[in-house]
Each structure stands twice: as structure tokens, then as C-alpha cells.
Amino acid sequence: MIQPKIIDSINLHSLNKFLSVSDRYYKHKYCVKFTSKEQNLDQRVSFHTNRICMISLGENHTVMKNNKKILKINCSIDNKINRLLNATSGKGKRGAQKLTENSVLCYIECEDGDIYPVYSCVQGKLLEINEHLISNPNLLITNPVSKGYIALILPTLNLYESIKNSMLDADEYSKI
Amino acid sequence: MESKIYNYLLDVGCCKYCSLRYLQDRYVDFSNINEYIEKKKLSIIDTEPVIKQHKPNPCCLCLGLLQDSLIEDTVNRIVISEVQKYDSKVFTCSISIPSATILREHAIRLDLRQKFAEFYIDDIEEIPLNKAWKLIIKDKISEKLGINFENSDICNFSINVTMDYADNRQEVSVVKELAEKAKNGDLIGRKSILSILSNCLAHKFHDIVKAPLSIPSVYLTCKQIECKHNSIYMAGRYCKFSRELSQSPWIVDGIKAMETSVEEIIFEQIHKVFGIPQTNLKFSSSGREDCDVRCLGKGRPFYIEILDPKKTVFTYDEFRVLESSINESTLIQVRDLQSVQRSELCKIKEGEQLKTKDYLAVCVTKAAITQEQIDKINNFGEAILEQKTPIRVLHRRPLAVRKKRIFRMEARLVPDKLNLFELSLETEAGTYVKEFVHGDFGRTKPSIGDIIDDEVDIIALDVIxxxxxxxxxxxxxxRNETS
Structure with missing residues (x-):
């Protein structure tokens, strides 16, 4: 049986628009509850089909809106917790730092002296902080949902639906 | 001395077989003990008037297991047609004996050591009950079935007999008193009885279990006879032509996410052609491709374990019939089907870790792709990747960074498609190709995206x-080769 060539084995008509990897495999939701009158701290939580969550800044976040220059990403939350020292073992990710939705993942320190906390938004286990942000923190602004993602989190599975439903869809968020 | 022991055991209520077992002679022909008894002049019946003629009672050691009536009954209960479901030309057999015999044998050992210390200088090493049973029954089963007996270490087909003893629980319950400390739970398992007995002092045992042994009031009964054949294996290679077909059944929250799978298509035909129930089949392969990836060329090595097979010999022609019936499917194709030995199976797992794979991919770029970018890929040479466990599988695999090699890569423009190119790769086993193309957000370094400095994604992948x-x-x- 002769099989079609690879280029003929796919429907090219569905490809008229380039979709980035994050748009193809992730559902973007927005967590706006940390925003106050003084500052916008909106965050994007991108849910992979396997439930892993990728954290980034929302379009309206003060840092994004004002196109601020970032000096560094500080992952030392307090004397005890340094997010960069997170280590997991096994497929159950034993030893991962535990997060609540209000846990701080890191602080964004800008050149103008302003400091913004980034929150976990989801309860679960920290998989990793994007280490590329340490050497190149401004990726966070230029490539928010790809190379500049902030963190990956494995959400607590029995809370997964309620976490997801508590956040805004992309079209709801764009109307704010 | 041997004669004394033999007759002592008969006196306390043992059968001839058990009495012989304790003479520790490995060369007793259990299928013809009378000859042995005569030759060794064990019997005292000729020299003395018979004082008491033993009325046959259940032997106080084997509970009847070795006695003629129960042996005969067991052989009678073997259903020839059940055995003939299997194509085996040889058999072995095994016996599961109620645990009361352990206690009874322990008692007789202590007793013999005391009474015949000069004969039993070392530990008593009687012929084990199960071994004697096998020696007695094997020829009788063989005669009935017309197939030869073979030792269990080489024979794959076994007739397993399970015996029941109505008084077992009651008899064994004394171990509770023998135990050093009060133990919870079930104490009548073989292991716990053996461990309790080995820790129990002889005098304490004698206080509780009175010698001589009680004569059993009932014989063992044959509870179950079961035939079992060890697994056999068939191997081959499969190709997968569909981008909507997983390798094994894909079940999400108890619901099948896909209609069928490579495994199910093959199992259905094995069932149809050879009548083997699908629940007796187990599928294994040298790695797997994602459901949206085709597997072409000669295909992926796999094997199928057949549990408790009735039919164990498959001819060349039978395999070809199975192949062509599987190959009526347009979704998959199999080849090289054959029987394989269990010892060969490790090769498939080695292959998973050691063998390189060739892939062909169609990639899409955000901006139109240029010949210059194509050249960058083709001139890159061997790439050594640092690949973090892809996010795609991170929920079910540990987080790690793995070094993987891309031995060869070659890119080609696609005519009339500004944003597409084809990419041929030869990769080390275990490389995640999709992530090598798009970079997994910088988690695979370098990626094709890094090499050509654009956003890239993969839209089709074939294993070649x-x-x-x-x-x-x-x-x-x-054979029509697929390419």
C-alpha cells in the first residue's frame, strides 16, 4: 500500500494562519484579583491540555502597559524561600515547593525602582521558574507566552476546574 | 533399624508411602514400593503373626494424599478434554497441600529424633510430600493423557491440583498457642506456620500437640484441578498510517478517547484468526509514537505476550494469514510476525534506549522561510541538545535535563509554500523531536527555531x-514496500 507523501498527508488549508505553540496547545485565562487602583497586576495563566499551568503577565499589567525596563527578577521571597532552589524528583514531583494562589513566585525589579510581585494564582506544586529570565529578564515583556514565561505549576488536581473557572477568558479580559 | 522405623510409622497410623519417605532414601521407586519393601526386608508381617491388621485409615501424615484411593480419584478427576485444549506434548504437575500436614510432619520429626536418635544424626531430610506425590502420580497421569511428564523447571505446561482438608482450620488453630507473641491476622498461611514452628521449642510443642498423632477422621478432597501454560510471545513490526490513531487504547476518565488503536486492531485479528481471547494478550513495543505521528518504512518492533496459551505452535503460513488479515486495515500494517523466546524480549527495551531513529517533519515558520535559513540548518552539523522534559509530558514524567544528539539534519523548501519546509532528522533514541523543532519555550536548546532565528512549529511528523x-x-x- 503506497502511503501519501508527508506534505500530502496533512490538510494545508487549515494552516492559512500561523498559530504559535502556546496558542495551539494552551487555553489562556486571566487572573485579575491582585490588581488595585494603584497598580495593575493582571496575570495570564495558560492551561496546557495536560493541566500544567504556565504563568505570565497580562497585557494590562503596569510593567507591560508602560513597557518598563526590568533590572532583575528576584526569586528570594524571604529568608527561607528561594524559588530558584526548587527541586523535584520522580513523576509525582516530590519535594516541589508548595504554592497557594497567593504565594509570591518572584519580584520584578524595574530600572525605575518600582517592584512588582508575581503571584502563583493557582494552588499546586512549583515545577520550575524560567531560568532564562535571570540572565534576560526583559524576555518577560517581549515573549510573554513563549520564551519569557515566568513559571510552570502543577495545579492541585481536585481544585483544577474551580481554579480555571475562577479566571477570565481571553475575550472577557480584552473587554476590560 | 530402617525396618524398625518403617514399622513404627505404620503403627502410629502412617501410610506405606509416608513411612518410606522418612527412611530418607532418595532412590525409592515410589511407583512400585512393594518391591522396595521386599528387597529391603522392611516388612515384619512374614516373621511375626499379624497382631493388628491395618484397616485403611487416612494417613496421619499425608491425610491420604499419597494413598491409592486418593491418587486414583485425582487421576480420574483430570478431564481429558480440558487438557486437550492445550497443544502441549508434555506436562508437569503440582500439588497444593493443606497446611495441617506441616504441623503433622513437624510432630513426627520431633518424635523420630527422640526415638531413633542414632539413625537421625543430622537434620531429618525426608522425601518431601509434594515430591513423593509427583513421583507416584506422574506415570498414571501420563498414561491417561498419552503425553510425557517433564520436570517443572523446563516444562511450560502444568496441571495444578489443589487439595482441601475439612479439618484444616481446626487442626491448625493450635499454632496460635505456639506463637511466641500473640499475632494478629490469619495464622494459618504456610509461611506463618513455618516461621512459628521454627521458633518454637520442642517441649512447648509437645505440651500442646500430643503424640501420637490423631488419626484423621476424613481424607483430603480434591478441590480443583487447573491447567496452565506459561506465556508465549509473538513479535513483528507495525506501521501506522493514520494521524488519528494511538498505539494503545486511550482511556480518559474511564471513557475511550479514540475509537480504536494499533493494539486493538492487532488483538481483534488475533482473536478472529486464532480464537485467543483478547484479555489473554499483552502488547509491548520498542517505544511509541504520538497518535498524530505516522510510522512508516519497515515499522516499529513490537511483541505480544499470550497468557495461558492453548495453541503454542504457529506455522509460517499461519503467521502470514494473520498478517494479511490485520493488513486489511487501512490504518496499520504489520510484517515479520513470528514466535520469539522470552529471552529475546530484552532486545526491544535495549532498542528503545540505544537505537537511532529517522524522522521526516513538515515545519511552519512565522515569517517566510529563506534559502539562507535552510542552509543554516543544513550546515549546522551534529547538534547536541540539552532537552528538559517537555511540558507536554511533564505531568507524567520526572523533570530532568537530558543530553540528546541529532546526528543528521537536512531541510528542504516546499514548492509554492512560503512558510513551510521539510526536515529530515536522524536522532538519538529518546529525543523529543517536536520540542527540538519549536524549542518548548526555550526548554530545548538549541532548537530549529534558535538555528533559523524565527518562531517555528511542527505540523506533521513521520517516523521513517x-x-x-x-x-x-x-x-x-x-511484499509491497511502503515508503
Whole structure:
């Protein structure tokens, strides 16, 4: 049986628009509850089909809106917790730092002296902080949902639906 | 002395077989004990008037297991047609004996050591009950079934007999008193009885279990006879032509996410052609491709374990019939089907870790792709990747960074498609190709995206070759090669 060539084995008509990897495999939701009158701290939580969550800044976040220059990403939350020292073992990710939705993942320190906390938004286990942000923190602004993602989190599975439903869809968020 | 022991055991209520077992002679012919008894002049019946003629009672050691009536009954209960479901030309057999015999044998051992200390200088090493049973019954079963007995270490087909003893629980319950400390739970398992007895002092045992042994009031009964054949294995290679077909059934929250799978298509035909129930089949392969990836060329090595097989010999022609009936499917194709030995199976797992694979991909770029970018890929040479566990599988695999090699890569523009290119790769086993193309957000370094400095994604992937020469190629006339 002769099989079609690879280029003929796919429907090219569905490809008229380039979709980035994050748009193809992730559902973007927005967590706006940390925003106050003084500052916008909106965050994007991108849910992979396997439930892993990728954290980034929302379009309206003060840092994004004002196109601020970032000096560094500080992952030392307090004397005890340094997010960069997170280590997991096994497929159950034993030893991962535990997060609540209000846990701080890191602080964004800008050149103008302003400091913004980034929150976990989801309860679960920290998989990793994007280490590329340490050497190149401004990726966070230029490539928010790809190379500049902030963190990956494995959400607590029995809370997964309620976490997801508590956040805004992309079209709801764009109307704010 | 041997005669004394033999007759002592008969006196306390043992059968001839058990009495002989305790003489520790490995060369007793259990299928003809009378000859042995005569030769060794064990019997005292000729020299003394018979004081008491033993009325046959259940033997106080084997509970009847070795006695003629129960042996005969067991052989009678073997259903020839059940055995004939299996194509085996040899058999072995095993016996499961109620645990009361352990206690009874322990008692007789203590007793013999005391009474015949000069004979039992070392530990008593009687012929074990199960071994004697096998020696007695094997020829009788063989005669009934017309197939030869073979030792269990080489024989794959076994007739397993389970015996029941109505008084077992009651008899064994004394171990509770023998235990050093009060133990919870079930104490009548063989292991716990053996461990309790080995820790129990002789005088304490004698206080509780009175010698001589009680004569059993009932014989053992044959509870179950079960035939079992060890697993056999068939191997081959499969191709997968569909981008909507997983390798094994894909079940999400108890619901099948896909209609069928490579495994199910093959199992259905094995069931149809050979009548083997699908629940007796287990599928394994040298790695797997994602459901949206085709597997072409000679295909992916796999094997199927057949549990408790009735039919164990498959001819060349039968395998070809199975192949062509599987190959009526347009979704998959199999080849090189053959029987393989269990010892060969490790090769498939080695292959998973050691053998390189060839892939062909269609990639899409955000901006139009240029010949210059194509050249960058083609001139890159061997790439050594640092690949973090892809996010795609991170929920079910540990987080790690793995070094993987891309031995060869070659890119080509696609005519009339500004944003597409084809990419041929030869990769080390275990490389995640999709992530090598798009970079997984910088988690695979370098990626094709890094090399051409654009956003890239992969829209189609084919496995072209899996370089593992197992199982061996079967020569079939007029096979259409797929490419």
C-alpha cells in the first residue's frame, strides 16, 4: 500500500494562519484579583491540555502597559524561600515547593525602582521558574507566552476546574 | 533399624508411602514400593503373626494424599478434554497441600529424633510430600493423557491440583498457642506456620500437640484441578498510517478517547484468526509514537505476550494469514510476525534506549522561510541538545535535563509554500523531536527555531526508520514496500 507523501498527508488549508505553540496547545485565562487602583497586576495563566499551568503577565499589567525596563527578577521571597532552589524528583514531583494562589513566585525589579510581585494564582506544586529570565529578564515583556514565561505549576488536581473557572477568558479580559 | 522405623510409622497410623519417605532414601521407586519393601526386608508381617491388621485409615501424615484411593480419584478427576485444549506434548504437575500436614510432619520429626536418635544424626531430610506425590502420580497421569511428564523447571505446561482438608482450620488453630507473641491476622498461611514452628521449642510443642498423632477422621478432597501454560510471545513490526490513531487504547476518565488503536486492531485479528481471547494478550513495543505521528518504512518492533496459551505452535503460513488479515486495515500494517523466546524480549527495551531513529517533519515558520535559513540548518552539523522534559509530558514524567544528539539534519523548501519546509532528522533514541523543532519555550536548546532565528512549529511528523534489527526479517514473496 503506497502511503501519501508527508506534505500530502496533512490538510494545508487549515494552516492559512500561523498559530504559535502556546496558542495551539494552551487555553489562556486571566487572573485579575491582585490588581488595585494603584497598580495593575493582571496575570495570564495558560492551561496546557495536560493541566500544567504556565504563568505570565497580562497585557494590562503596569510593567507591560508602560513597557518598563526590568533590572532583575528576584526569586528570594524571604529568608527561607528561594524559588530558584526548587527541586523535584520522580513523576509525582516530590519535594516541589508548595504554592497557594497567593504565594509570591518572584519580584520584578524595574530600572525605575518600582517592584512588582508575581503571584502563583493557582494552588499546586512549583515545577520550575524560567531560568532564562535571570540572565534576560526583559524576555518577560517581549515573549510573554513563549520564551519569557515566568513559571510552570502543577495545579492541585481536585481544585483544577474551580481554579480555571475562577479566571477570565481571553475575550472577557480584552473587554476590560 | 530402617525396618524398625518403617514399622513404627505404620503403627502410629502412617501410610506405606509416608513411612518410606522418612527412611530418607532418595532412590525409592515410589511407583512400585512393594518391591522396595521386599528387597529391603522392611516388612515384619512374614516373621511375626499379624497382631493388628491395618484397616485403611487416612494417613496421619499425608491425610491420604499419597494413598491409592486418593491418587486414583485425582487421576480420574483430570478431564481429558480440558487438557486437550492445550497443544502441549508434555506436562508437569503440582500439588497444593493443606497446611495441617506441616504441623503433622513437624510432630513426627520431633518424635523420630527422640526415638531413633542414632539413625537421625543430622537434620531429618525426608522425601518431601509434594515430591513423593509427583513421583507416584506422574506415570498414571501420563498414561491417561498419552503425553510425557517433564520436570517443572523446563516444562511450560502444568496441571495444578489443589487439595482441601475439612479439618484444616481446626487442626491448625493450635499454632496460635505456639506463637511466641500473640499475632494478629490469619495464622494459618504456610509461611506463618513455618516461621512459628521454627521458633518454637520442642517441649512447648509437645505440651500442646500430643503424640501420637490423631488419626484423621476424613481424607483430603480434591478441590480443583487447573491447567496452565506459561506465556508465549509473538513479535513483528507495525506501521501506522493514520494521524488519528494511538498505539494503545486511550482511556480518559474511564471513557475511550479514540475509537480504536494499533493494539486493538492487532488483538481483534488475533482473536478472529486464532480464537485467543483478547484479555489473554499483552502488547509491548520498542517505544511509541504520538497518535498524530505516522510510522512508516519497515515499522516499529513490537511483541505480544499470550497468557495461558492453548495453541503454542504457529506455522509460517499461519503467521502470514494473520498478517494479511490485520493488513486489511487501512490504518496499520504489520510484517515479520513470528514466535520469539522470552529471552529475546530484552532486545526491544535495549532498542528503545540505544537505537537511532529517522524522522521526516513538515515545519511552519512565522515569517517566510529563506534559502539562507535552510542552509543554516543544513550546515549546522551534529547538534547536541540539552532537552528538559517537555511540558507536554511533564505531568507524567520526572523533570530532568537530558543530553540528546541529532546526528543528521537536512531541510528542504516546499514548492509554492512560503512558510513551510521539510526536515529530515536522524536522532538519538529518546529525543523529543517536536520540542527540538519549536524549542518548548526555550526548554530545548538549541532548537530549529534558535538555528533559523524565527518562531517555528511542527505540523506533521513521520517516523521513517527505527534502526533496531529485531525481530528478524521474514522473507515473503511479493511484499509491497511502503515508503
Amino acid at each position: 526508520a527505527i534502526h533496531l534489527d529485531w525481530p528478524e526479517e521474514i522473507i515473503v514473496p511479493d
